[in-house]
Amino acid sequence: MSIQMLGTKLGMSQVFSESGERVPVTLVEAGPLTVVQVKTSASDGYDALQLGYGQRKTTFKSKPLQGHFKKAGIRPTRALRESRVSGDEVAKHKAGDRITLDTLFAKGDWIDVTATSKGRGFAGVMKRHGFRGKNQSHGTHETERHGGSIGMHTEPGRVWKGHGMAGQMGNKRVTVVGLEVVDVRPEENLLLIRGGVPGSTRSLVMIRPSVRRKKKRAAAAPAKAG
Secondary structure: OOOOEEEEEEEEEEEEOOOOOEEEEEEEEEOOEEEEEEEOOOOOOOOEEEEEEOOOOHHHOOHHHHHHHHHHOOOOOOEEEEEEOOHHHHOOOOOOOEEOHHHOOOOOOEEEEEEEOOOOEEEOHHHHHOOOOOOOOOOOOOOOOOOOOOOOOOOOOOOOOOOOOOEEEOOOEEEEEEEEEEEEEHHHOEEEEEOOOOOOOOOEEEEEEOHHHHHHHHHHOOOOOO
């Protein structure tokens, strides 16, 4: 388990590789983070770091949170998240420590990005699930974009759970795995990620080392003889 970085999605751009390839990238202003609280298995039952990102006016926080930040001697932050880490990692930090981008990621790393996707409102089955729709001929009337029959025969006589229907689209927690770090610019707190990441501009994103890529590398590594 490793520390999870918090950041703000700034939008998309492009860079050129050394070979001249045009690479689409998402710009993320990541960190610095402030350690607000250290949790240990002895006192809290598990090891974790409570991390704060950004700045926020005190009046925007509830009284309990104001007291929480005051106890730690830290100004209120925009976001407050817990990151599960190992006991050895917890021992390296204390409240008030700052964690910068270059201490967690480097160019060429594989990462997973979690954020809240863009809300699309109430959407039909064609937009939400990619249904083909009905023929727009041979008597089809006002139902070209409908989902068709959802019923069953007498047995089992019900609609199966998870059947694609119209409804709320987006505005959900989404994780995209296996993205590549194209560049790290610590002087600007800027992370360049190949491709797109979930969320709208200025939304909060959470970044961690990719678990799936580690598993793939471990599986591909040749076994040691003897």
